[in-house]
Amino acid sequence: MSLPPELDFLEVFFVDPYQAARSAEWLLSDFDANVWEYSFGFKEPKYIDWDVKLNDGSSLIDKKNKELLDGLKYFLTGSTHANTAPGPKLQWASELARAVHIVDFLLLNAEQFKLAQYGLAGLGRDKLKLILSEIGSSKDTAESIYGWSKRMSLYGLNLALKTSKIEIALAIAQWPELAIITPEQIDENTLDIPLELIPQVRAALHLKGLYRASREKGHTPNSVRLSNEIYRNTLRGRFEDKPVIKTLAVQNGDDFVREYPPIPVATGARDKMGDINFSEYRRTLYGLGGLHHLGVPAPSTEDLVSAKNFTIDTASAGRFRSLPSQVVFSAVRNSIEFYLKHGSKIVDGFCRTIMYCKKENIPLSKLTDQQFQKVVGEDLTSLGVEKLGISRRAVDTPYASELKGTKSEYFTKLRSNHGLIELVKILIGCTQVVTGALMGRRIGELRDLHANDCLDVSEQWLVFVNRKSTYNLFGARQVEVRPIEPIAVKMIKNLVRMQKILKRVGFISELQGLFASPSGKGNAVFTKTSVYSFNQNLDLFCDYFETQTNEDGKRYYIRQHQLRRFFAMLFFYSSSFGGLETLQWMLGHTDVKHVWHYLTESMDGATLRGAKAQFVAEALHCGDVASFESLAALLKARYGTEDFTIVDTEELEDYLSDLMEEGSLEIEPEFIEDDEGQRFKVVARVKQVAA
Incomplete structure (x- = not known):
């Protein structure tokens, strides 16, 4: 027709x-x-x-x-x-x-x-x-669809059996790290290969040229080339990269990314x-x-x-683990103090170094430490800065030759301010922490911020793309603005100023994402704001300021989703340590109820519920039972004690969150107006408890 x-x-x-x-x-x-x-x-x-x-x-x-x-x-x-x-x-x-x-x-x-x-x-x-x-x-579809670990185990064992034992022994003698299996690799092993055969499998893969170098992960099997052999009879599986099998990774020396193992950021079973x-x-x-x-x-x-109609027991989505309130408040304080003390001179020193190399036509990778110390400025050398980057490769050395040193040496130098690139990344991390905490946005929305237009002309509003606004909008995301506190504006403008100078001298061709970071490879090229680079800045921040560790020797490495409840936490804690003046100043509100309405309108229910549960759990854990008597009675029946200082805070928080989700518990501020003005207290109402 x-x-x-x-x-x-x-x-x-x-x-x-x-x-x-x-x-x-x-x-x-x-x-x-x-x-x-x-x-x-x-x-x-x-x-x-x-x-x-x-x-x-x-x-x-x-x-x-x-x-x-x-x-x-x-x-x-x-x-x-x-x-x-x-x-x-x-x-x-x-x-x-x-x-x-x-x-x-x-x-x-x-x-x-x-x-x-x-x-x-x-x-x-x-x-x-x-x-x-x-x-x-x-x-992980690599496991559920393609059986990556099982098929890789079979392939590796077969390859080792086919490879000459003499050649395997010679390869291990020439590259001794092939035989080193770390405790972490043993703990995280997913292969059906006896541990004593792992070195032989590694050597066989190496002899066939199936390893590739990765700055972050050491030498790992080339999963694309392996997939092309293992999954020849598939449409997509043979072309797709697969996750790194950590047991087969070979590290050159003491390679590392963080100082300590990370405390998991999510609770609940997440395997299925x-x-x-x-x-x-x-x-x-x-x-x-x-x-x-x-x-x-x-x-x-x-x-x-x-x-x-078929169902299975799928994974619990789990909850993101809460950062203890003192960790969040300290992180924001440290970020602001670091910027106020060092922010401008770090940017000045970095830009001055770039301009010197441009003027002298010297690639950054060829800049000697002596040249660097002359041009970087006394402000930074007196702070401890000695090198362009701690882990920067030495001049005229191959890729694998790093100056990172041992873990102990590296982090001592990091906290002694030896590397300028690391300080720039920490400064960017500080801005991420403050912006992320004050705005409570998703990591994708922060990654989308661009140095060219993230602030409006009045410099009082942050302009971002709402990542959850595509429904019924034909795939187009909404541009939104939110008020932003002046100290965050200053920190953002400092990063924008750095990019504008770098563009003016020709180091970058155009302004980039607000949190674009210099690489530590020696050329300091600005990398796009990926999830990896965003989190790497936060990791450096946490190791530099030595955020809290737990009894298992793991550190709180901050992630953006954990910062989203910062404002709500600040609201609840303000009822007990000095009032709302700071929060009201940040938000531009003078009325306590207005502050609460702002929070409930700008924060999703899950984040706000998590903040409520965390505040009450921490209060009970610190011994404040009198403020929550009816709830304390319920918890006593569950835990058999009124001493909640011996109950794990995270367990308390999870239980309170469950009660709120099922409607058995309500935690809300109760506003009071008297001769002293308007104030509030946090009230927990036990409505009903499901049998």
Whole structure:
């Protein structure tokens, strides 16, 4: 049917389903092509090669497998057809990825499913449920879909058996670190390989050229090259990078990223796939039913309905662990003090160094320590600055030659201010802490901040993109503004000033993300604001200021999601140590209720609930039972004691959060106005307790 141009948009309702199934907006190739080229517009085109082996030795593209091949192709194109709203390309990419994962799982287990003999119609309800059970068994698709650890174990053992024992012994003698297995690697081992054989497997991988160097992770197996061998009969698995198997990582000397192991940032079991992801995979698998409309063999409708109703015990989403209030308050205080004392001179010294190298036409990697100390300025040398970077490579030395030294030496130098690059990253980390705590935004929203336009013209508002504002907006995110406290503005402007100077002298071509950081590789090139660089700045901050450690020798390494409740925590604590003056000043409100309304309007329920639970848990742990008598009685029945100082704070907090989620507990401020003015106290009301 031919429609006039002004009614083109109606064509979708007149398309033959068979023809529609043979196309997709992202598919750039002909449906019948043996190699598909596809793209979602925001990345380089990718490819799907359908020439893969099945369990009977035939290829999927052989004539005898035509029905199976078409069914799998229709399954992929149909995975994105349900979403026809404009601009859903990111969602399409996710939907296609899930469908490809399911196809890869079928291909990897083709023998078990007798795929070559019975095709997709041979997938009965038990096999469909088995597929879902395996997919939901791990939050990591490299494990649940591809069995990465198991298959890597088999590959590694087979390779070691095939490799000459003499060559293996010689490799270990030449590279002794191949034989070193750290206690952490033993604790985190996921391989089905006896520990005594790990050095031989490493040596065999090394001899085959399958290791690659990584600054952060040492020498690790090249998972893409390995995948190309292990997963040859898959569509995507053979091309995808896989997680580092830490047991096979080989470190050069005492390599490290943090001074201490990190205290976990989340509670709850998180090994299995979460409810939402599992539901999405189940929905995608159910899409095989669409093949019936095309006359292509598929699992029966009854079996698909049975699979659609199938559930497993998925992972608890867990909660983010709370930072003790004193850790957060100290971090904000240290950040502001560091900026006030050293912020300007760190930026001045760094820019002066860059300008000197530009003027003298000297690459930063060639700058000697003597030249650096002459140009960096007395303010910084008197502070302890000796080098451009502590872990910077020496001039004219290969990549692997680092000056980082041992862990003890490095962190002593870090806190003695020896490296300017490290101080710049710590300064950026300080700005991240203050901005993140004061604004309570998601890490993605902070990463999106740009030095060119993160502040409005009045410099009183922070301009950011709301990462949770895409619903019913055709994929476009809203730009929002929020008031920001003057000290944060000053810290932000200091970073903007640094980037403007670097741009003016030609060190960077344009202004970048606000929290873009210099690398420590010797050239100090500014890297984009990735999650890794953002968190690396926070890690340096925590090690520099030596944030609290626990009895297990682990340190609190701050993450942005833990800072989001800072304002609410400050509100609650202000009721007990000196009033709301500081908080009111920060927010520009003079009325206590106005401050509370601002918090409830600008903070999501989970974050606010977490702040309430943390405040009350810490108060009870510190012995303030009198303020929460009814709650204390309930807790006594649970813990068998009125002395909550012996109860773990995190356990108390989790229990209080559970009570609030089920509606059994309400924690709210109660406002009081008397001769002394307006004030409040935090009240915990026990409403009911589920049996």
